[in-house]
Every structure is written in C-alpha cells, then in structure tokens.
Amino acid sequence: MSQGNDHPGQSDMTAGVATLADVAEHAQVSTATVSRCLNAPERVAKHTRERVLAAVQELGYSPNFGARALAARRTGTVGAIIPTMDNAIFARAIQAFQEELRAHGVTLLVACSAYRPEIEEEQIRALVARGADALLLIGHQRDDAIYQFLERRGVPALVAWVHDPDAGHPSIGFDNRKAMHELTREVIRLGHRRIGVITAEQRDNDRARARVGGICDAMLAAGLSPDDLALVETPYSVEHGRQAFARLMRRAPRPGVVICGNDVLAAGALQMAREMGLHVPGDVSITGFDDIEIATLVDPALTTVHVPHRAMGRQAAQLLIEMVRSGAPLAKSVELKTDLRLRGTLGPPPG
Amino acid sequence: MSQGNDHPGQSDMTAGVATLADVAEHAQVSTATVSRCLNAPERVAKHTRERVLAAVQELGYSPNFGARALAARRTGTVGAIIPTMDNAIFARAIQAFQEELRAHGVTLLVACSAYRPEIEEEQIRALVARGADALLLIGHQRDDAIYQFLERRGVPALVAWVHDPDAGHPSIGFDNRKAMHELTREVIRLGHRRIGVITAEQRDNDRARARVGGICDAMLAAGLSPDDLALVETPYSVEHGRQAFARLMRRAPRPGVVICGNDVLAAGALQMAREMGLHVPGDVSITGFDDIEIATLVDPALTTVHVPHRAMGRQAAQLLIEMVRSGAPLAKSVELKTDLRLRGTLGPPPG
DNA sequence: GTCTCGAATGTAAGCGCTTACAATTTTTCA
DNA sequence: TGAAAAATTGTAAGCGCTTACATTCGAGAC
Known part of the structure; x- marks a missing residue:
C-alpha cells in the first residue's frame, strides 16, 4: 500500500485492497455472482461474466486467501515434509511434485524434518494447522498417533519413497x-x-x-x-x-x-x-x-x-489431488521401477 | 489424543474438529480468553491459562488457519521465489532461510520461476494471493509494475543474491x-x-x-x-x-x-x-x-x-521478519563477503 | 394467454478467529 | 481505608468469502 494510496482518483479504493464486495459494486452485481464468476464461471451468463471480470481487472482484485479458506473449508494447499533440502536427494522429485500441483492450481508447502521424528511430527502438525488439504510424507515409519491425528482431521496422507503394500497407508515409491x-x-x-x-x-x-x-x-x-x-x-x-x-x-x-x-x-x-x-x-x-x-x-x-525421481513426484501429486477431490479415501499404492546404473566405481575385487 | 476420541462421552465433539468456541466452553471462559492464551499468554492469569491449555490438549484443538489469517490480517507466512530447485545453487540458502523463519514461528512458501520472468510474476502474485506477509526474491531485475503491485498490497520484498546499493529496493547479498x-x-x-x-x-x-x-x-x-x-x-x-x-x-x-x-x-x-x-x-x-x-x-x-549461502539465508529471514514487524518500511541493504577458493581446476595456461 | 420449468441472480447466514472496548476484579498507595 | 490504577475477563463486531436457498425472468408447452 503506502504509495499507491496517494493517488486518489483511479478507481474505488476506499481502504487498501479491493474486496469481493468492491468488485460486486463496481460491476453492479451481487457478491455471490462475483464469487461464481471466479469459481464456477459456467454458471454465470456470458455478458455478466465479462462485466465482472473487467471489474476484477480494473480493481486489481485478488481474493483473500484466509477468507476463501475459511468459507470454502479448504485451502488448495498440500504439504510435503522431506528429511532435508540440503542435498539433492529430494530436490528433483519435489520439483516435479510442485510443477504438477501447480498445473492443478494447488500450492505446495515444504518443510524439513532433519531426519528427526519429533521435528517431523511438529512439522506435520504445523502444516495441518496451516490448512494443508493433504500431506506427502517420506517413508512409512512414524508414530501411529500421527496417523490417527491426520485421520481425525480428515487430512489424507500419501507416503513416498517406499513401496510396501502391507503397510497400512497408501504409498508411491519403489521397493x-x-x-x-x-x-x-x-x-x-x-x-x-x-x-x-x-x-x-x-x-x-x-x-x-x-x-x-x-x-x-x-x-x-x-x-x-x-x-x-x-x-x-x-x-x-x-x-x-x-x-x-x-x-x-x-x-x-x-x-x-x-x-x-x-x-x-x-x-x-x-x-x-x-x-x-x-x-x-x-x-x-x-x-x-x-x-x-x-x-x-x-x-x-x-x-x-x-x-525415477520426477515420475515419483509427478504421480504423487496426481494421487494426492485425487485423494483430496474424492473426499480422501485411500488410493491404491503405486510401485515404480528402479534400475541399476553400472558405472565406473564398481569393478571386480582387488587382487 | 486420538485414542480418546473413541470414547463417545469424553468431551464435546459435536462435529469433526474442535474450534475455539469448543475450547472456551470446555474451559468455562470466553473465546477471547482462549485466543489470548494462544497469542499473548502473558495477558491471561496463570490459573486460567492452565485450565485453557488443558482444554486445548484434551480436545486436540488446533487453530483454523484461514480464520486466523482472516481475522488477524496476516498469515505468518513468507514466500520465496527462486529460479529453480533442480540444482543445489539455492538449496542451502533456502534451507537456512527456512530454519531461521521457523525459529520465529513463520512458515515458508517456496515457488520456482524457472528463470522465466513471466512465471516469476505469476508466482509472486500467487504467493501474495495466498497471503504471504513478505517475499524473498532473487535479483533486482523485474518489471517495475511488480514492485508497484507489492507496494500497493503492502507486501515488503527483500532481494537476495545481489548487493547493489543503488537499486531501489533493500537487498542482502554480495557484489x-x-x-x-x-x-x-x-x-x-x-x-x-x-x-x-x-x-x-x-x-x-x-x-x-x-x-x-x-x-x-x-x-x-x-x-x-x-x-x-x-x-x-x-x-x-x-x-x-x-x-x-x-x-x-x-x-x-x-x-x-x-x-x-x-x-x-x-x-x-x-x-x-x-x-x-x-x-x-x-x-x-x-x-x-x-x-x-x-x-x-x-x-x-x-x-x-x-x-556464504547459509549466512545469507539466515540473515534474509531476520531482515524479512523485521520488515513485517515494523510495518514494512525498507531495511538497509546488507553486503556479504565472498572469497576465492583456489582449487585444482585452475592452473597456469598450457604450453 | 397461462403455466411450468430451468437458468440466472440475489439474499443472507455463517466459516472460526482476533481485538477494540466495556465490565469486573484485584492491587497499589496515600 | 478508599480511590485510582492495573490486571483480568467478557462482549460482540467484524475479517472477506462461499453457498444453500429464495427470487426473478424468459422460453417453451399446452
């Protein structure tokens, strides 16, 4: 704000940032119609929609995340807790994960556990508290209370980097x-x-x-x-x-x-x-x-x-999105193939 | 927790997740008091606080992010847009950045621009829309309209990886x-x-x-x-x-x-x-x-x-937190030192 | 011309939390 | 001991958005 607010003319900008109500007034429609234009455009008549979108443009409107999350009861966010970002082990998969999420309009929140269970638990709670609609976790092993917590909050979780059909939770990974x-x-x-x-x-x-x-x-x-x-x-x-x-x-x-x-x-x-x-x-x-x-x-x-880092990241995103959409039951686990890369550091034993 | 939920009696759990009001009722206080217990504990009498926190524990309460963001008008989130996560160039700094933010109770949202200005702009708008209280950006160069947008929305931005006192925006980095x-x-x-x-x-x-x-x-x-x-x-x-x-x-x-x-x-x-x-x-x-x-x-x-990747990340977090707290004026820029590491790949010219 | 039905839009009730302000109780200190 | 100040708690008004439901309108069906 600051600067911009000094120009009085321009357009309605009573306070700082334009709200849905401002857009509605500007376009001479109700707030419900504006909301529908943004979330279900097909339910609004074409000429109305165009008028509304023009108002959105003109006012530089962008929805308030908190309000939207509160009213809609979901955030369009998924969280991932990886052990570390310090080396490249998870980087490529997470990058692919994020790209795929983004393509579906979902935002990724990443946190690190430093390979420490207690930090991981803390981060899981933090991400849930921040409204993550779903979680990507690395490895199956964690306190059962955490899985119960997630279930209670209705937050589906997908386990990556492992494939163990016997584990009680859906996973994507390899053996x-x-x-x-x-x-x-x-x-x-x-x-x-x-x-x-x-x-x-x-x-x-x-x-x-x-x-x-x-x-x-x-x-x-x-x-x-x-x-x-x-x-x-x-x-x-x-x-x-x-x-x-x-x-x-x-x-x-x-x-x-x-x-x-x-x-x-x-x-x-x-x-x-x-x-x-x-x-x-x-x-x-x-x-x-x-x-x-x-x-x-x-x-x-x-x-x-x-x-297959990138494939794992990409498919993890797809599964997670599906889990959120379908009301969070368990997807079936996915196994990915690994393969040997025989290169120079391996040879016959010495002597 | 978790376990307890199997006992139907136990405690109030009308719908799914406990709300502030549930906790208030459980602890026989007003919602305001509960809120204060969580956000400014020192303003609540000790014995009341203990009672409230016990109720929080018992109900497994955790605040709703959207509601909190909406009411408090800030999210406790800062965003960082880096060119890529694919290689390690930014990993270490971002890791330190995140660690420092976390120590202050702030969550980090990371997005990637793939070195493309138009994607960067999109990501900046996305992070602001998601309620980022402040932004970390890499390098000074971007369309002036973006800086104006940020200023208009009252979102302070810190530029990292460069030090140029003449650029119009606060930065932390090196020459x-x-x-x-x-x-x-x-x-x-x-x-x-x-x-x-x-x-x-x-x-x-x-x-x-x-x-x-x-x-x-x-x-x-x-x-x-x-x-x-x-x-x-x-x-x-x-x-x-x-x-x-x-x-x-x-x-x-x-x-x-x-x-x-x-x-x-x-x-x-x-x-x-x-x-x-x-x-x-x-x-x-x-x-x-x-x-x-x-x-x-x-x-x-x-x-x-x-x-100095880690130092840059850590200090960037400190500056950004300060910028948010102090109502977002400009911090002064910080210059970090680089130094040569002369190792094996450099020698005299051939011949 | 009237009736029915669906499409388009509006009305308004929250979502769960923070916080200004008011009300009440406890301390402090002359 | 009593009044003023400080500490504690409660009341209630939103924050900006979504969405169930109500309303309006126009187009066929008869």
Whole structure:
C-alpha cells in the first residue's frame, strides 16, 4: 500500500485492497455472482461474466486467501515434509511434485524434518494447522498417533519413497529392499566377498533399513553370511560419508567394495578414497543409491540405483489431488521401477 | 489424543474438529480468553491459562488457519521465489532461510520461476494471493509494475543474491561483479590471455550480467580487451555446461581457461573436458561460482567463488521478519563477503 | 394467454478467529 | 481505608468469502 494510496482518483479504493464486495459494486452485481464468476464461471451468463471480470481487472482484485479458506473449508494447499533440502536427494522429485500441483492450481508447502521424528511430527502438525488439504510424507515409519491425528482431521496422507503394500497407508515409491538386493547381487557376481556398508541411521528410517535388508538378502542368496558385513551407520552427508569410509578402510580384512546407502554418502566415500590414495575401482569399489546428479559428475561415475525421481513426484501429486477431490479415501499404492546404473566405481575385487 | 476420541462421552465433539468456541466452553471462559492464551499468554492469569491449555490438549484443538489469517490480517507466512530447485545453487540458502523463519514461528512458501520472468510474476502474485506477509526474491531485475503491485498490497520484498546499493529496493547479498572481477584477476595473474566464458542467459538475469561485467572489468584493468573473450550463453544445467564447453573448445585459438557463471555449468564443463580427453588444468583451466557441494566432489576440485549461502539465508529471514514487524518500511541493504577458493581446476595456461 | 420449468441472480447466514472496548476484579498507595 | 490504577475477563463486531436457498425472468408447452 503506502504509495499507491496517494493517488486518489483511479478507481474505488476506499481502504487498501479491493474486496469481493468492491468488485460486486463496481460491476453492479451481487457478491455471490462475483464469487461464481471466479469459481464456477459456467454458471454465470456470458455478458455478466465479462462485466465482472473487467471489474476484477480494473480493481486489481485478488481474493483473500484466509477468507476463501475459511468459507470454502479448504485451502488448495498440500504439504510435503522431506528429511532435508540440503542435498539433492529430494530436490528433483519435489520439483516435479510442485510443477504438477501447480498445473492443478494447488500450492505446495515444504518443510524439513532433519531426519528427526519429533521435528517431523511438529512439522506435520504445523502444516495441518496451516490448512494443508493433504500431506506427502517420506517413508512409512512414524508414530501411529500421527496417523490417527491426520485421520481425525480428515487430512489424507500419501507416503513416498517406499513401496510396501502391507503397510497400512497408501504409498508411491519403489521397493528399496529389492533394489538394493539387485545391486548387491551384481556386486557379489563380480566376485566381491569382503563387503563394507555405509548406511544412514536405521532407527527412524525405514528406507535405510530396507536397503540394508536388501544387502543381507543378497548375501544369503549367495550363500554368504550377513554377519560378515562391515557396517557403519552414520548421518547422511558428504562429510559423514568420508569419515565412515575412512573407518571402513581401517578394518581388517579391508573391504573390497563399499556399498553406500545413498549417493551423498558414496560421493563422500569416493572423495576420501581419492584422498587416501586408493584407486577406485582398482583398490576398492564404491556404489551409491538414488542416481542424483552428482553420480555422473564424480570421476569415475558412480554405480548406483536409478530412482525415477520426477515420475515419483509427478504421480504423487496426481494421487494426492485425487485423494483430496474424492473426499480422501485411500488410493491404491503405486510401485515404480528402479534400475541399476553400472558405472565406473564398481569393478571386480582387488587382487 | 486420538485414542480418546473413541470414547463417545469424553468431551464435546459435536462435529469433526474442535474450534475455539469448543475450547472456551470446555474451559468455562470466553473465546477471547482462549485466543489470548494462544497469542499473548502473558495477558491471561496463570490459573486460567492452565485450565485453557488443558482444554486445548484434551480436545486436540488446533487453530483454523484461514480464520486466523482472516481475522488477524496476516498469515505468518513468507514466500520465496527462486529460479529453480533442480540444482543445489539455492538449496542451502533456502534451507537456512527456512530454519531461521521457523525459529520465529513463520512458515515458508517456496515457488520456482524457472528463470522465466513471466512465471516469476505469476508466482509472486500467487504467493501474495495466498497471503504471504513478505517475499524473498532473487535479483533486482523485474518489471517495475511488480514492485508497484507489492507496494500497493503492502507486501515488503527483500532481494537476495545481489548487493547493489543503488537499486531501489533493500537487498542482502554480495557484489557479483566485484567477486568475478577478483576471480578473473587471479586467472589473468596466472598468465591466461585466451579466456573463454560460459554464462547463463544475461537477458533476464542481473547476476549473470554482473558476473560477465566483472570479467570484463578485470580484463580492462589488465590492459586486455573484453572483445577477445570467447563467450557462450546458455541455460543453467550440467548438460548445457557440457555442450557450451565443447563449443568453446572448437574455437581457434582455443581458450586456455573457461570461466563459468556458476558451479553447475563448471561441473558440466569439467565432465566434458574429461570426455574430450583434455587434462584439467594442464590443457585447460575451469572455474565456477557459488561453491556448492559439487565443487569439492569433482576431481580436481573446482576453483570457484565462495558464497556464504547459509549466512545469507539466515540473515534474509531476520531482515524479512523485521520488515513485517515494523510495518514494512525498507531495511538497509546488507553486503556479504565472498572469497576465492583456489582449487585444482585452475592452473597456469598450457604450453 | 397461462403455466411450468430451468437458468440466472440475489439474499443472507455463517466459516472460526482476533481485538477494540466495556465490565469486573484485584492491587497499589496515600 | 478508599480511590485510582492495573490486571483480568467478557462482549460482540467484524475479517472477506462461499453457498444453500429464495427470487426473478424468459422460453417453451399446452
């Protein structure tokens, strides 16, 4: 305001911003008609509509969000709580998610949980309080009270990044366990027996657990014992990946391959390998998971599991919109395919 | 909560969700008192407050966002429109921005413009329509009508990623021109004369223009002619960086250094150099800008300009909160320092 | 020409909250 | 001890919009 209000002439602008009532008066119709023009144009006669829209233009009218939300009992907003925005793991999917929502006139609110359940709960409540019509969550695992809370408030939630038909909630994602199983099978096929693993903290992270589970599955399937895994658990970050890798390399016998829970950890591991003067994959192989952009930027490029980020984001949006529209029952879960990207960091074991 | 709802008696739950009035009734006070308990607890006597908060707990009450926004005439939301979420350039700053906002009870809404002015304008209007109390924008350059619109609606805006005291709007950022000048000076000092540049499209991007300007400044200062620059303009992406680099390498004389407008382009360039069998920095040097995570993940690590992403995000949040609180006049602009990170991709010219 | 019916529009009741103002109670202090 | 000041609470008027319902009008049907 301020400036603009100094020009008295122009048009009706009693106070600051034009309201529906101002538009109605300007166009010589009732507020109901203006509202209908905006929300259900086909229910208004053409010439009336044109007059109203002209008034909207002229007054620079734009509806008040709060009022609309209050009266309509929905906000046209969906929320997403992702663990972090700091690395690129979720960026691409969220971007696609948002693009698709936008195409349907829905706004996205993003919050981060920092991989901490209590912060996630807080954020869920915050987003619901802000009127999110639906929520996108990462992973199934959370306190049942949260699901009850959402149900009570009538806020449908979709779980992404996992596919588990047995979980009680609709999801869109892939089978982390199976994907990691496949990758590990390939690793073993190349002859690796001394296998190191860098995983995210498994406690509150079902994806991380599933991925480790997949590694174990593959070992068992190959007649190996999962007990022989050299496993390090660490937070997700390049720096932690570096340190975890260094720790693994100090073990005896030294692992010939390090399977990382995601590409960020793998990038850290790769960097540390270089620093330690280890040749990849000659001295040690490294694999990641996610196939984010850095996977092909590092040298050698990272062998990893490709995840269809954009497809997941886009379809998540469609499902969520459908859930909101249809009054929020459960959609069926959707499974997306992952596939191996065999690149330079994986080779046969040394020696 | 949740559990309790299965007991029908228990407490008032006429319809679905508890309202302020329900809480008031439950606690035997007026709605005003409940409202005060939530918004200005110190204005309510301790024992009353406790009774009210107990009722809030018991009913699982959470305020209706729309109603609150409507009545209070503000939403506790600020919006940020960034060019893209697809790469990491803005991620870290936005993350810090959000963390700081959250600490003050403010919610962040993020939208992307895809570097397109018309989409940016649309997103600005959308965020304002959704009740953003203030906006964070990237770069000064945009249609003056947009600034007028914001002023008219009383929505303060802060410009980030640039520092230009002469621009008409408060900003927090750094001097892109000066920073690139310094980097280029170092490049020239090493003996480079055949300089290639990969820049983002300059038309709608004042940061890109300023960075190119800085390169020219440095050349002039060294007695070189900016006309001799081999300059390629391209969208921001790894793939475009690759192609632009290949194009530059076909020029004669071939540049001995390629200065990239940001790290993403530089990462692409570096990748292509490897692919073309060119040794970096032996055959050609490459520099970036921003110092995002990939800068140290690639090999050799990228010489670049370090930008204080997190500090910028955090301080932007503080400024914006202050602008909202103080009724939205202009804060003074804040300049942050950048500094050179000389790493492996920059060396003396070949031969 | 009258009647019926549907399309177009208007009327007005909230949606759930904040807050100015009024009413009441408690403190403070001479 | 009593009046004024301060603290606490209540009353009620909106905030700007949507929407159920009522009203009006015109076009066929008879």
